[in-house]
Amino acid sequence: AAKNGGRGQFRFYASDLKDEEQERQTVLDDLREALEGDQLYLQYQPVVSIKTGNVVCLEALMRWEHPERGFVSPGTFIPVAEDSDLINNLGEWALRTACEAALEWPKSVRVAVNVSAVQFANQGFPTVVANALAHTGIDPDRVELELTESIFVGDNDETERMFKNLKSLGVRLALDDFGTGYSSLSYLRAAPFDKIKVDKSFVDSCTQKDKNSAKIIAAIVGLSNALNMETTVEGVEAFDQLEVVKEKGAKLVQGFIYSRPLHQTAVLENFESGEFTIKPDGPDTYRPD
Numbered sequence: 056a057a058k059n060g061g062r063g064q065f066r067f068y069a070s071d072l073k074d075e076e077q078e079r080q081t082v083l084d085d086l087r088e089a090l091e092g093d094q095l096y097l098q099y100q101p102v103v104s105i106k107t108g109n110v111v112c113l114e115a116l117m118r119w120e121h122p123e124r125g126f127v128s129p130g131t132f133i134p135v136a137e138d139s140d141l142i143n144n145l146g147e148w149a150l151r152t153a154c155e156a157a158l159e160w161p162k163s164v165r166v167a168v169n170v171s172a173v174q175f176a177n178q179g180f181p182t183v184v185a186n187a188l189a190h191t192g193i194d195p196d197r198v199e200l201e202l203t204e205s206i207f208v209g210d211n212d213e214t215e216r217m218f219k220n221l222k223s224l225g226v227r228l229a230l231d232d233f234g235t236g237y238s239s240l241s242y243l244r245a246a247p248f249d250k251i252k253v254d255k256s257f258v259d260s261c262t263q264k265d266k267n268s269a270k271i272i273a274a275i276v277g278l279s280n281a282l283n284m285e286t287t288v289e290g291v292e293a294f295d296q297l298e299v300v301k302e303k304g305a306k307l308v309q310g311f312i313y314s315r316p317l318h319q320t321a322v323l324e325n326f327e328s329g330e331f332t333i334k335p336d337g338p339d340t341y342r343p344d
């Protein structure tokens with residue numbers, strides 16, 4: 056079998072292609088069942104202020120515990136769901152569940168929810184968001200929708216109308232995985248994003264000698280600041296990466312160095328004392344300021 060590359064899937068010879076199609080169908084059927092049962096849940100990963108160590112936001116990440124296959128990664132099942140209507144049901148469930156969870160956190164803490172480009176292309180999506188807000192009663196300003204550059208494939212006017220409708224609900228919009236798609240700067244001119252999330256791939260190589268990734272992080276932070284947007288740097292795992300990212304002007308970080316995604320119970324335990332403050336894993340001599 057040869058690697059196809061796209062989406063991390065595999066393309067096989069003709070007979071296996073059929074197997075692959077069957078496999079997709081099985082995943083889809085199982086996923087439908089999962090949504091009706093209790094195999095799906097959300098975990099929440101802290102977004103931390105480097106300066107204070109305070110958790111300012113948590114990103115909801117979908118988890119699937121399959122009864123036979125065990126843990127299935129969202130990187131595997133989200134693309135399958137996106138090829139069918141099911142992504143709309145999954146997305147609506149995630150949005151409501153995340154808003155409900157956030158109601159139990161301090162009011163100063165936001166919740167971020169990933170939105171598939173397929174959901175975004177659906178005319179009824181603003182109504183889905185409005186219903187989730189009304190149903191839970193959460194302050195819309197606490198809700199951040201994470202979109203990727205793939206939303207820009209459609210009709211310009213449609214996209215613009217969707218942005219208007221979403222912003223009129225009072226939610227915040229973040230551009231996720233920035234720098235990995237086509238990254239046309241005209242997107243930023245037209246779209247009312249409140250935040251840019253710098254993709255992990257820049258962090259992975261930001262401590263390398265050639266320094267290009269580090270410079271790109273600095274440039275994205277600068278661009279984001281100039282446009283009055285916040286920046287979160289994603290996927291910071293190591294202490295030396297945190298040092299670089301901090302030096303390049305980033306204020307908010309999300310990554311294993313602070314915390315992996317957590318169950319709601321763990322999030323609540325951490326908030327129990329009032330503030331949820333985390334120190335990065337790193338040398339004891341480390342000072343945030």
Ligand code: C2E
Pocket residue numbers: 100115116117128129130133146149169170171201231232289290291292309310311312316
């Ligand atoms: P994403 O939205 O960019 O989410 C960040 C991903 O990076 C998460 O992977 C998170 O666990 C991982 N991550 C965060 N910090 C680190 C780090 O320091 N090191 C490493 N190695 N990884 C880190 P996860 O949970 O596997 O999700 C993968 C992708 O699946 C997400 O990327 C998002 O595109 C999609 N996804 C997850 N949940 C949902 C959802 O509810 N709806 C939609 N549409 N997509 C979702």
Ligand code: MG
Pocket residue numbers: 114169201231
């Ligand atoms: Mg995200």
Ligand code: MG
Pocket residue numbers: 231232252254289
């Ligand atoms: Mg991301």
Ligand code: MG
Pocket residue numbers: 232
């Ligand atoms: Mg990603």
